[in-house]
Amino acid sequence: xxxxxxxxxxxxxxxxxxxxxxxxxxxxGARGFTIADVRGEGSRRLRDDEWEGRRVRVETLVGAExxxxxxxxxxxxxxxxxxxxxxxxxxxxxxxxxYV
Amino acid sequence: xxxELLRANLLSPIVLAFGLGIVATLIRSDLKFPDxxxxxxxxxxxxxxxxxxxxELAETPFAAFWAPALATLALGVAIPLWSYALLRxxxxxxxxxxxxxxxxxxxxxxxxxxxxxxxxDALRAPYEGFMPTLVAVLEVxxxxxxxxxxxxxxxxxxxxxxxxxxxxxxxxxxxxxGGLTIGxxxxxxxxxKVAPLFVDLFQGALLLFLLEMGMVTARRFRDLARVGPFLLxxxxxxxxxxxxLGTWLGGLAGLSLGGSTVLGxxxxxxxxxxxxxxxxxxxxxxxxxxxxTAALAITFPFNLTLxxxxxxALARWTHxx
Numbered sequence: 001x002x003x004x005x006x007x008x009x010x011x012x013x014x015x016x017x018x019x020x021x022x023x024x025x026x027x028x029g030a031r032g033f034t035i036a037d038v039r040g041e042g043s044r045r046l047r048d049d050e051w052e053g054r055r056v057r058v059e060t061l062v063g064a065e066x067x068x069x070x071x072x073x074x075x076x077x078x079x080x081x082x083x084x085x086x087x088x089x090x091x092x093x094x095x096x097x098x099y100v
Numbered sequence: 101x102x103x104e105l106l107r108a109n110l111l112s113p114i115v116l117a118f119g120l121g122i123v124a125t126l127i128r129s130d131l132k133f134p135d136x137x138x139x140x141x142x143x144x145x146x147x148x149x150x151x152x153x154x155x156e157l158a159e160t161p162f163a164a165f166w167a168p169a170l171a172t173l174a175l176g177v178a179i180p181l182w183s184y185a186l187l188r189x190x191x192x193x194x195x196x197x198x199x200x201x202x203x204x205x206x207x208x209x210x211x212x213x214x215x216x217x218x219x220x221d222a223l224r225a226p227y228e229g230f231m232p233t234l235v236a237v238l239e240v241x242x243x244x245x246x247x248x249x250x251x252x253x254x255x256x257x258x259x260x261x262x263x264x265x266x267x268x269x270x271x272x273x274x275x276x277x278g279g280l281t282i283g284x285x286x287x288x289x290x291x292x293k294v295a296p297l298f299v300d301l302f303q304g305a306l307l308l309f310l311l312e313m314g315m316v317t318a319r320r321f322r323d324l325a326r327v328g329p330f331l332l333x334x335x336x337x338x339x340x341x342x343x344x345l346g347t348w349l350g351g352l353a354g355l356s357l358g359g360s361t362v363l364g365x366x367x368x369x370x371x372x373x374x375x376x377x378x379x380x381x382x383x384x385x386x387x388x389x390x391x392x393t394a395a396l397a398i399t400f401p402f403n404l405t406l407x408x409x410x411x412x413a414l415a416r417w418t419h420x421x
Contacts, residue, residue: 014380016381
């Protein structure tokens with residue numbers, strides 16, 4: 001099957017940021033997401049997650065340029081004060097036009 | 101007589117269940133509430149209180165409402181102002197941390213409020229039907245004032261639209277006001293239809309909720325050492341001062357003995373549902389360890405066990421009884 005290279009951006013964030021984050025991802029060029037409720041612990045060991053502070057994992061398939069813009073945005077606005085993990089992976093998709 | 105009140109409160113099923121929750125966490129029991137149950141219980145309790153208040157409101161003359169509402173609003177503006185000054189000057193907290201704590205102490209804990217109604221019910225002390233409205237009145241302004249302070253002092257970012265949406269559309273304000281409206285419009289006969297679920301089962305649901313609260317509180321105990329002695333003192337002294345002020349203002353505004361007690365409780369309690377969400381968005385640089393631990397592991401248990409009977413005793417004193 002013919003596949004095309006795209007980027008998968010994964011963001012793991014405090015659940016209360018979900019609405020804001022999705023709005024911003026759309027503005028930055030993402031066209032769809034998969035969202036899951038997740039649990040875990042990271043370097044901050046922030047204990048706010050025990051009270052109403054569940055985590056969400058947002059995954060979106062985008063072009064390389066949009067992926068870059070998203071990471072830039074997150075690094076500027078969220079990394080300093082929120083507990084957040086974000087990374088980009090290379091993926092192969094069919095139907096490229098669905099995502100970019 | 102005051103000791104009698106204290107004993108009655110400490111031996112009430114809901115306070116004992118809170119204690120059980122603390123024990124469960126301390127002995128590392130595998131007891132755990134599913135998230136959904138916790139959420140469902142909050143919805144149930146807030147809606148039940150709103151419905152009951154609304155039905156009673158339908159029978160009360162509305163003129164009696166304005167003075168207490170103004171007193172509540174004044175508390176909501178004043179408490180964060182002096183709390184901020186105290187935390188900043190004496191506690192040497194950063195601008196963001198001081199404002200975050202001020203928002204929590206100015207705002208109100210719906211669970212403490214509900215526990216105080218349950219305490220008054222057990223004593224058969226009547227209170228005004230519009231008290232849940234005052235919770236909604238007190239919940240919002242304190243958060244806005246505290247965030248405004250942070251902004252003026254140059255400590256805060258975040259957009260107002262998001263914060264206001266978080267507070268006004270948050271479930272505690274929505275369910276309380278929504279319940280009040282439904283109760284008010286459908287009246288006592290309307291409430292009678294849903295009473296088997298929302299009135300008869302109330303105390304049992306509250307017991308379950310406080311069992312969970314005990315566990316949440318005890319998980320925060322580890323942080324007590326980290327927040328330092330100042331915040332520990334602040335978390336107990338401020339509720340007593342605010343409680344005294346609230347009961348006194350309640351008397352001035354023409355509230356009954358029960359109503360004044362509740363206003364004292366509202367002033368004394370610190371929010372841990374609405375305020376943390378709003379503050380996390382508007383003041384991300386404030387450390388959640390401080391405000392969550394102070395509100396949840398210091399002030400909430402204090403109010404639940406000793407505070408509520410104390411504010412009742414104070415209210416009785418100002419009412420000359």
